[in-house]
Amino acid sequence: MGDVLVFAEYFGEHFPKTTLVAVNAGLELAKKRGGSCLAVVAGADVGALASELAKFGVSKVIALEHPALKDYLADAYAIAISALVKKLGSEYLLATATAVGKDLMPRLAARLDAPMASDIVAINDDNTLVRPMYAGNALATIEMEGLIKVVTVRATAFDAAQPSGSVAPVEKVPAELDDGALKMQFVAFNQTKSDRPQLTEARIVVSGGRGLRSGENFKTVLEPLVDELGAAMGASRAAVDAGFVPNDLQVGQTGKVVAPELYIAVGISGAIQHLAGMKDSKTIVAINKDPDAPIFSVADFGLVADLFKAVPETVEELKKLKHS
Amino acid sequence: MKILVPVKRVPDPATTIRVLPDGSGIATDNIKWVINPFDEIAIEEALRIKEKQGSGEIVLCSIGQITWQEQLRTGLAMGADRAILVKSDQPLDTLAIARILVKVVNDEKPDLVILGKQAIDDDSNQVGQMMAEMLGWPQATFASQIEFADGKCKVTREVDGGLETIAFPLPAVVTTDLRLNEPRYASLPGIMKARKKELKEIAAESLGIDLAPRLRIKKLTAPPKREAGRKVESAAELVQLLHSDAKVI
Ligand SMILES: Cc1cc2nc3c(=O)[nH]c(=O)nc-3n(C[C@H](O)[C@H](O)[C@H](O)COP(=O)(O)OP(=O)(O)OC[C@H]3O[C@@H](n4cnc5c(N)ncnc54)[C@H](O)[C@@H]3O)c2cc1C
Ligand SMILES: Nc1ncnc2c1ncn2[C@@H]1O[C@H](COP(=O)(O)O)[C@@H](O)[C@H]1O
Numbered sequence: 001m002g003d004v005l006v007f008a009e010y011f012g013e014h015f016p017k018t019t020l021v022a023v024n025a026g027l028e029l030a031k032k033r034g035g036s037c038l039a040v041v042a043g044a045d046v047g048a049l050a051s052e053l054a055k056f057g058v059s060k061v062i063a064l065e066h067p068a069l070k071d072y073l074a075d076a077y078a079i080a081i082s083a084l085v086k087k088l089g090s091e092y093l094l095a096t097a098t099a100v101g102k103d104l105m106p107r108l109a110a111r112l113d114a115p116m117a118s119d120i121v122a123i124n125d126d127n128t129l130v131r132p133m134y135a136g137n138a139l140a141t142i143e144m145e146g147l148i149k150v151v152t153v154r155a156t157a158f159d160a161a162q163p164s165g166s167v168a169p170v171e172k173v174p175a176e177l178d179d180g181a182l183k184m185q186f187v188a189f190n191q192t193k194s195d196r197p198q199l200t201e202a203r204i205v206v207s208g209g210r211g212l213r214s215g216e217n218f219k220t221v222l223e224p225l226v227d228e229l230g231a232a233m234g235a236s237r238a239a240v241d242a243g244f245v246p247n248d249l250q251v252g253q254t255g256k257v258v259a260p261e262l263y264i265a266v267g268i269s270g271a272i273q274h275l276a277g278m279k280d281s282k283t284i285v286a287i288n289k290d291p292d293a294p295i296f297s298v299a300d301f302g303l304v305a306d307l308f309k310a311v312p313e314t315v316e317e318l319k320k321l322k323h324s
Numbered sequence: 325m326k327i328l329v330p331v332k333r334v335p336d337p338a339t340t341i342r343v344l345p346d347g348s349g350i351a352t353d354n355i356k357w358v359i360n361p362f363d364e365i366a367i368e369e370a371l372r373i374k375e376k377q378g379s380g381e382i383v384l385c386s387i388g389q390i391t392w393q394e395q396l397r398t399g400l401a402m403g404a405d406r407a408i409l410v411k412s413d414q415p416l417d418t419l420a421i422a423r424i425l426v427k428v429v430n431d432e433k434p435d436l437v438i439l440g441k442q443a444i445d446d447d448s449n450q451v452g453q454m455m456a457e458m459l460g461w462p463q464a465t466f467a468s469q470i471e472f473a474d475g476k477c478k479v480t481r482e483v484d485g486g487l488e489t490i491a492f493p494l495p496a497v498v499t500t501d502l503r504l505n506e507p508r509y510a511s512l513p514g515i516m517k518a519r520k521k522e523l524k525e526i527a528a529e530s531l532g533i534d535l536a537p538r539l540r541i542k543k544l545t546a547p548p549k550r551e552a553g554r555k556v557e558s559a560a561e562l563v564q565l566l567h568s569d570a571k572v573i
Contacts, residue, residue, distance in 0.1 A: 074463050099483040103465045106453035115419060115538035118448050128542060133446055137341035138544045145538045184462045187489040247482045247503055262572040279550055283570045300553035303562050313559035321563055
């Protein structure tokens with residue numbers, strides 16, 4: 001059986017939980033197929049990062065290096081990683097379905113002439129995979145055919161890999177890349193500033209919808225609740241489209257998928273596209289003034305109330321609880 | 325500028341999707357079919373580019389059954405110039421779709437391909453990126469702004485943690501995100517005009533492309549249903565239950 005190669009994305013000097021989820025899914029896939037699981041970290045100078053990743057149970061980490069890999073760009077990364085996959089003879093190439101994973105993996109699949117499954121949520125014993133379709137209204141059991149297969153993993157469907165107690169070897173590989181042939185150019189990254197936890201890493205997520213009515217209300221009404229809980233903030237598409245909050249806070253079918261311990265939906269109706277991004281949360285709370293809002297059909301605890309009254313009261317109650 | 329916009333026919337996002345009991349697919353009896361919302365955004369963007377530049381041609385392309393003409397006509401009514409339907413009755417995977425679209429690109433030679441980031445039925449998010457690689461073109465996925473300056477295309481992309489801007493020369497592939505624009509409705513004169521616009525049909529089998537799917541769906545199942553819990557009377561009760569019952573705070 002061939003090996004599984006995990007593409008390990010990083011932010012700055014660390015690996016987010018989403019990457020460790022891909023490592024874990026890669027380890028599970030390799031175990032079921034009887035091969036081993038390797039990981040690749042790509043960049044200009046990634047030796048330290050590769051050594052960090054070597055603690056998480058993979059059998060080897062490749063530090064794939066080239067100056068042109070400093071900033072992520074699809075064309076350069078696709079060339080460098082496809083060459084590595086061919087050299088290693090990997091059978092599966094796997095990454096998490098983050099913005100980078102979604103951008104890069106299909107390009108790699110085309111370059112490797114490989115079929116690709118997006119966003120898988122389970123690996124079956126018979127080598128089939130499971131992925132959601134139709135905003136999560138159907139689960140498809142799928143089968144792929146080819147010497148190489150490409151997969152992205154839904155971050156909420158697998159646990160993060162843990163340090164294994166041993167350290168795998170790290171191999172530095174210079175990327176085979178002709179920068180002259182590259183056409184894409186990085187211009188700027190406008191980072192959303194926030195001191196709050198990442199949406200995809202947080203134990204608690206508080207999301208606001210159109211019911212909040214303005215960006216100002218997100219600040220004065222919702223944020224006190226978010227911060228009292230030490231939560232990450234999310235939003236519905238309607239709130240993002242209206243410009244209340246930044247785009248990358250959108251939770252749903254076409255935004256981020258989250259599954260925290262606690263998800264609190266405030267002034268969100270619960271359209272199917274929104275549910276697709278949060279319905280696997282462990283405990284769901286809905287605060288909405290409309291008793292018939294569909295969000296209540298998935299909520300463990302529903303509070304039918306005006307949010308402008310209920311949210312400040314909830315903050316007060318949380319403070320009382322803390323001091324009791 | 326000549327722009328190609330691939331268009332997929334999908335169930336209206338407001339439709340409730342039900343999996344058939346035998347797992348062979350979804351129930352299609354009560355479905356209203358529409359242009360994939362992200363492709364609608366792609367058509368709108370192509371129209372705006374053409375309007376801004378004062379010239380150009382917008383060609384739509386679908387790979388599907390004869391019924392897909394309906395959505396192509398809607399796109400023509402929005403203002404696209406002509407359409408191509410590559411007819412196929414078989415299930416095709418994303419690799420095959422991308423290969424067919426690349427063949428159409430090689431015949432039509434557009435400067436730009438704009439398409440949806442994801443089809444809301446299969447939720448794959450693959451075809452644009454695959455096309456870009458097969459063509460050896462730059463790609464800009466999840467676009468929330470497209471600009472042309474100094475012979476280059478500059479795209480702002482919705483990525484994790486913020487907005488990224490990249491630049492590249494044309495030809496290129498761009499995939500749309502929700503904030504790129506708000507699509508117009510087809511006007512009555514637009515609908516009248518669309519009837520006379522060219523809608524060419526080609527048989528997929530005639531293209532000499534290997535269409536055998538390499539990804540196959542063995543069965544569909546309905547996801548486990550989440551049961552509604554209980555209603556609480558007050559914020560105090562809510563916090564109490566989250567603490568003592570759910571033990572999450
Ligand atoms: C292609 C496509 C992709 C999409 N992708 C996504 C996605 O990824 N994520 C997503 O979220 N949506 C997505 N949507 C949009 C989705 O269909 C809904 O339109 C959206 O989720 C609605 O947002 P909302 O619940 O905030 O607004 P609304 O549906 O308008 O709901 C507002 C809610 O607030 C309540 N409310 C109002 N005032 C108060 C008050 N004072 N107190 C308490 N409650 C109050 C109302 O009762 C109502 O239930 C997508 C749609 C399409 C077509
Ligand atoms: N059968 C098809 N015909 C035309 N375009 C398609 C077809 N399937 C997918 N596409 C295009 O590819 C985009 C991404 O689809 P997907 O990769 O399937 O999520 C869609 O938004 C369409 O623009």
